[in-house]
Amino acid sequence: MPKITYRKALNDALAEELARDENVFIIGEEVAQYNGAYKVTEGLWARFGDKRVLDTPITEAAFVGLGVGASMLGLRPVIELMFWSFAYVAYDQIVNNAGCIRYMSGGRIHCPIVIRGPANGGTGVGATHSHTPESILANSPGVKVICPATAYDAKGLMKSAIRDNDPVFVMENTLLYGEIWEVPDEEYLIPLGVADVKCEGVDISLIAHGRAVLTSLKAAEILAGEHGINAEVVDLRSIRPLDEETILQSVRKTHHAVLVDENKPFCSVSAQIASMIQEKAFDDLDAPVLRVCSLDAPAIYSPALEKLQLPTVERIVEKVLEIL
Amino acid sequence: METLLKTKTFADAEINRQLTTEEKIDLLRQMLRIRRFELTALKQYQTSGQMGGFLHLYTGQESVAVGTLSLCGDDDHVIAGYRSHGNALAMGMSMNECMAELFGKATGCSKGKGGSMHFFAPDKNYWGGHGIVAGQTPLGMGLAFALKYQGRKGCCLCFLGDGAVNQGVYQASLNLASLWSLPVIYIIENNQYSMGTSLERSSAFKNCLAARAEGYNLEWDRINGEDIYEVRAKTWTAIQRAHNESRPTVLEINTYRYYGHSVSDANTKKYRNPEEIEKYRKFHDPLQLWQSRLLAEGVITESQIGELDVAAQAEAVAAVQFAETSPLPEPADIFSDVYYEVDEQTPAGRTGKHFFNE
Ligand SMILES: Cc1ncc(C[n+]2csc(CCOP(=O)(O)OP(=O)(O)O)c2C)c(N)n1
Numbered sequence: 027m028p029k030i031t032y033r034k035a036l037n038d039a040l041a042e043e044l045a046r047d048e049n050v051f052i053i054g055e056e057v058a059q060y061n062g063a064y065k066v067t068e069g070l071w072a073r074f075g076d077k078r079v080l081d082t083p084i085t086e087a088a089f090v091g092l093g094v095g096a097s098m099l100g101l102r103p104v105i106e107l108m109f110w111s112f113a114y115v116a117y118d119q120i121v122n123n124a125g126c127i128r129y130m131s132g133g134r135i136h137c138p139i140v141i142r143g144p145a146n147g148g149t150g151v152g153a154t155h156s157h158t159p160e161s162i163l164a165n166s167p168g169v170k171v172i173c174p175a176t177a178y179d180a181k182g183l184m185k186s187a188i189r190d191n192d193p194v195f196v197m198e199n200t201l202l203y204g205e206i207w208e209v210p211d212e213e214y215l216i217p218l219g220v221a222d223v224k225c226e227g228v229d230i231s232l233i234a235h236g237r238a239v240l241t242s243l244k245a246a247e248i249l250a251g252e253h254g255i256n257a258e259v260v261d262l263r264s265i266r267p268l269d270e271e272t273i274l275q276s277v278r279k280t281h282h283a284v285l286v287d288e289n290k291p292f293c294s295v296s297a298q299i300a301s302m303i304q305e306k307a308f309d310d311l312d313a314p315v316l317r318v319c320s321l322d323a324p325a326i327y328s329p330a331l332e333k334l335q336l337p338t339v340e341r342i343v344e345k346v347l348e349i350l
Numbered sequence: 351m352e353t354l355l356k357t358k359t360f361a362d363a364e365i366n367r368q369l370t371t372e373e374k375i376d377l378l379r380q381m382l383r384i385r386r387f388e389l390t391a392l393k394q395y396q397t398s399g400q401m402g403g404f405l406h407l408y409t410g411q412e413s414v415a416v417g418t419l420s421l422c423g424d425d426d427h428v429i430a431g432y433r434s435h436g437n438a439l440a441m442g443m444s445m446n447e448c449m450a451e452l453f454g455k456a457t458g459c460s461k462g463k464g465g466s467m468h469f470f471a472p473d474k475n476y477w478g479g480h481g482i483v484a485g486q487t488p489l490g491m492g493l494a495f496a497l498k499y500q501g502r503k504g505c506c507l508c509f510l511g512d513g514a515v516n517q518g519v520y521q522a523s524l525n526l527a528s529l530w531s532l533p534v535i536y537i538i539e540n541n542q543y544s545m546g547t548s549l550e551r552s553s554a555f556k557n558c559l560a561a562r563a564e565g566y567n568l569e570w571d572r573i574n575g576e577d578i579y580e581v582r583a584k585t586w587t588a589i590q591r592a593h594n595e596s597r598p599t600v601l602e603i604n605t606y607r608y609y610g611h612s613v614s615d616a617n618t619k620k621y622r623n624p625e626e627i628e629k630y631r632k633f634h635d636p637l638q639l640w641q642s643r644l645l646a647e648g649v650i651t652e653s654q655i656g657e658l659d660v661a662a663q664a665e666a667v668a669a670v671q672f673a674e675t676s677p678l679p680e681p682a683d684i685f686s687d688v689y690y691e692v693d694e695q696t697p698a699g700r701t702g703k704h705f706f707n708e
């Protein structure tokens with residue numbers, strides 16, 4: 027199977043959907059002539075032209091709102107945020123307009139938009155550029171949020187997101203754009219709301235999304251090699267809709283869970299999942315559900331320290347050893 | 351009133367000369383319907399105990415919605431803020447579905463899920479009804495973008511208040527609309543107050559609010575809203591510009607609201623004096639002015655006007671009856687119309703957990 031980067035996988039997904047559906051178009055800052063701040067849209071403007079790939083001014087509220095309005099008349103905008111951190115400038119458009127318009131119109135309008143871009147810390151860009159708003163946005167019924175961890179998932183989920191008729195927010199990761207995975211040449215889709223067991227195990231469930239999945243996989247290797255612990259890694263892939271069944275199945279098998287989450291701990295995705303596990307699998311648990319989140323302060327700049335602020339392999343191993 | 355009747359210029363505008371007697375009478379009918387609807391809604395708000403939240407009445411501003419929207423063609427679209435019952439009715443929504451929405455009934459235009467600020471009728475090119483001040487301004491631009499993208503000849507009329515012009519997203523929308531040459535018309539309904547704050551206390555400007563458009567290289571105009579002929583003549587120029595040149599326009603229409611900001615506006619007589627309200631009611635009321643005009647033109651009689659008013663009132667009363675006897679939404683309806691895919695029971699809608707109630 028060919029090996030491509032996470033970036034290329036996203037690029038292929040966008041190109042395939044642009045080619046497939048006239049109503050799909052891409053807007054955002056530097057997405058066209060500059061080929062994208064992170065080159066995710068590279069070559070798309072050259073191939074699809076001015077009508078389908080549009081550079082916007084630095085005006086997130088206006089171009090997100092434009093996308094919402096255009097979707098009401100049947101277009102399918104894919105809106106790039108250079109960083110998801112900039113979503114806060116357009117929060118009203120995202121939450122009030124994209125998120126509520128279907129409901130408030132009694133189902134007479136729907137809003138098939140995709141908003142995508144990187145949402146991660148770990149790159150030395152300071153607190154303003156390192157937000158992970160998946161938990162905040164998934165708190166709004168009416169929207170969908172996905173966090174692909176691999177190139178394969180990124181491509182299949184992005185294509186489903188573009189075809190979905192509700193607003194879907196795709197949270198990517200700048201640290202993954204250059205990473206390489208196997209991705210088939212043939213077309214495939216990955217449905218939203220289906221988790222993926224990235225590595226099977228019997229002793230403990232490490233439940234994560236986004237880049238934390240990869241950190242968890244490394245921790246699982248160390249747990250196996252150095253501690254004789256056989257960890258299962260569950261990749262949520264989709265935050266809302268959420269695949270609760272796969273999480274519960276894993277916990278019922280391993281009886282232990284450590285949740286790994288690049289969100290800050292308060293009201294994070296892992297907080298939701300911990301609540302769900304204790305409610306639905308309490309009797310299956312042999313230990314409290316523990317969490318490894320980003321350390322609870324704004325993202326620090328200092329590159330050496332920032333690495334420690336995000337969930338690390340060491341912190342995951344330590345947490346697991348607390349209960350096993 | 352007299353000065354107005356003397357100005358013949360706008361009556362002579364091509365778009366107004368084309369008006370048939372029946373169309374002129376219909377403009378009055380629409381204004382009367384809006385006035386009667388709002389007054390009836392106010393009464394119901396105060397007495398029925400079935401309405402909640404805000405109720406922003408359009409009373410005093412009727413000529414703006416009726417004048418501008420009388421020009422809409424098949425592919426012209428409208429989006430507005432929260433003081434928008436007038437726009438909704440002028441776009442052809444029925445009093446029944448609007449009143450039922452205020453009562454929170456399942457038969458409301460939004461099934462009781464939107465309320466006073468959130469009426470929608472996409473089938474009639476009416477895209478709401480938006481509660482966040484200026485939140486609708488980029489959506490209007492998006493509707494215009496979609497029309498242009500799809501090669502359709504149409505435009506979007508996007509309404510906002512004089513207070514809304516100070517929101518960044520509106521300024522940002524003017525920039526993008528001009529930069530991308532989108533067929534959108536921003537219509538500032540300048541009723542001189544945003545809640546209890548007068549225009550002077552909220553906006554810095556030279557000349558008028560619409561003139562800010564200069565900075566974005568946009569065409570703009572200012573309209574005396576009490577004169578339907580002027581509203582129509584100048585709005586038509588903007589619509590033609592949108593249709594033929596795909597260029598946006600900003601229009602500022604001077605108007606006045608008679609009631610408080612919402613029904614609960616305890617200060618309504620404090621931030622403006624009662625004489626000011628009286629002056630507008632007496633000398634600048636758009637309904638009175640239009641009636642006088644039609645009488646002067648000899649296209650209507652006093653008794654016909656009376657009949658139209660009675661009919662509008664009867665329609666509003668019937669709408670209350672309809673709303674009162676309509677069923678409430680079911681508790682289960684709380685969870686419909688959240689996700690398209692779930693409502694439609696598609697494979698996507700059946701995959702994963704969408705709601706987290708327990
Ligand atoms: C973002 C936001 N801020 C504040 C409010 C509360 N609010 C509702 S209407 C209003 C006044 C707006 O005045 P204007 O734009 O002149 O419209 P008008 O009420 O006169 O029609 C305010 C402050 C709101 N709904 N949204």
Ligand SMILES: [Mg+2]
Nearest residue numbers: 511512543544
């Ligand atoms: Mg105002």
